[in-house]
Amino acid sequence: MAKTDRPGKGQSLLCLPRDYTVVDTETTGLSSEACSLIEVSALRVRGGQVQEELSTLIRPPWREVEKQGEWTMGYVDDFIQGLTGITDEMLEGAPQPEDALPQVEAFLGKDLLMGHNVGFDMAFLYDSFRKYLDRPLQNDSLDHLRIARKLLPQLSHHRLGDVAAALGVPYEGAHRALQDCRITYGCYEKLRVLALSQGTEEDFARSFQKKKQPKHPGIPGHPFYGKRLAFAGSLETLSREQAADRAAQVGAKLDREVTGKTDYLVVPAAGDQPLPGKGDGPVILPEAAFLRLLGEEALEGKR
Numbered sequence: 001m002a003k004t005d006r007p008g009k010g011q012s013l014l015c016l017p018r019d020y021t022v023v024d025t026e027t028t029g030l031s032s033e034a035c036s037l038i039e040v041s042a043l044r045v046r047g048g049q050v051q052e053e054l055s056t057l058i059r060p061p062w063r064e065v066e067k068q069g070e071w072t073m074g075y076v077d078d079f080i081q082g083l084t085g086i087t088d089e090m091l092e093g094a095p096q097p098e099d100a101l102p103q104v105e106a107f108l109g110k111d112l113l114m115g116h117n118v119g120f121d122m123a124f125l126y127d128s129f130r131k132y133l134d135r136p137l138q139n140d141s142l143d144h145l146r147i148a149r150k151l152l153p154q155l156s157h158h159r160l161g162d163v164a165a166a167l168g169v170p171y172e173g174a175h176r177a178l179q180d181c182r183i184t185y186g187c188y189e190k191l192r193v194l195a196l197s198q199g200t201e202e203d204f205a206r207s208f209q210k211k212k213q214p215k216h217p218g219i220p221g222h223p224f225y226g227k228r229l230a231f232a233g234s235l236e237t238l239s240r241e242q243a244a245d246r247a248a249q250v251g252a253k254l255d256r257e258v259t260g261k262t263d264y265l266v267v268p269a270a271g272d273q274p275l276p277g278k279g280d281g282p283v284i285l286p287e288a289a290f291l292r293l294l295g296e297e298a299l300e301g302k303r
Helices: 078-084 090-092 097-108 120-132 146-153 160-167 177-197 201-206 238-247 287-302
Strands: 020-027 037-046 049-057 064-067 071-076 113-115 141-143 228-231 253-255 262-265 284-286
Touching: 020 078, 020 097, 020 177, 037 078, 037 120, 037 177, 049 097, 049 177, 064 078, 078 146, 078 201, 097 120, 113 177, 113 253, 120 141, 141 146, 146 177, 146 284, 177 201, 228 238, 238 253, 238 287, 253 284, 262 287
Parallel strands: 020 113, 113 141, 228 253, 228 262, 262 284
Antiparallel strands: 020 037, 037 049, 064 071
């Protein structure tokens, strides 16, 4: 998989800590290279108890966005506003990144940073630190999503809402960064108890040791053969792991996040036709379009 080069970044760890900081971000889009932070929140946890919290909006660049079906100037488009509740008016009075990020950096310190699909948040924070502070984010990280997938294999999806529902953690107010931190914290503490009821922390870490995966020769001529695919959100028909495996079988290369080299971005949206990406961005494939291309071409390759 192609990864954006981020010199000096911390390591991704697998452990069950008692001292850590939960972090969550809201952004103008999916690509940390092309989009911007609009909110950062964090909870400092010591001995399993929340000690302090931080939350700040961040004013992104004024840019062309889609509102009510038309392109106009603004901070966030209709989709992001609908998802987060963050409006242009709220961002107008928010601090600039160069003013907000030093406060974020000071709060995070050298803590281990935990989040649900934390690689997304770490990429945005790292790239923003580099851009506005001229230094990298060096903290190690722990992905709550990986923990949830390991300990709750019975779930068909592992979105934060799915995990919260399975564990009885309230989910109200989600998609604002601070509340997502609180939900993630509540879920993690329950998952930690579950993990330790099944063995030691060392046993838990060993359970992630990967078995060698078979390499797929692919199907030359398939539209995904040799192309880079990334996935956003949770699909309805297949789990993300199943979708990625099927794409790999026909010869696709998989990206963990959208980069400048990504050819296709698969999203859980309606529609069965590919959609052009904005600017030089990847082609957008709604789930039905992805499955149609995958299935039809795969069948042809087997005839």
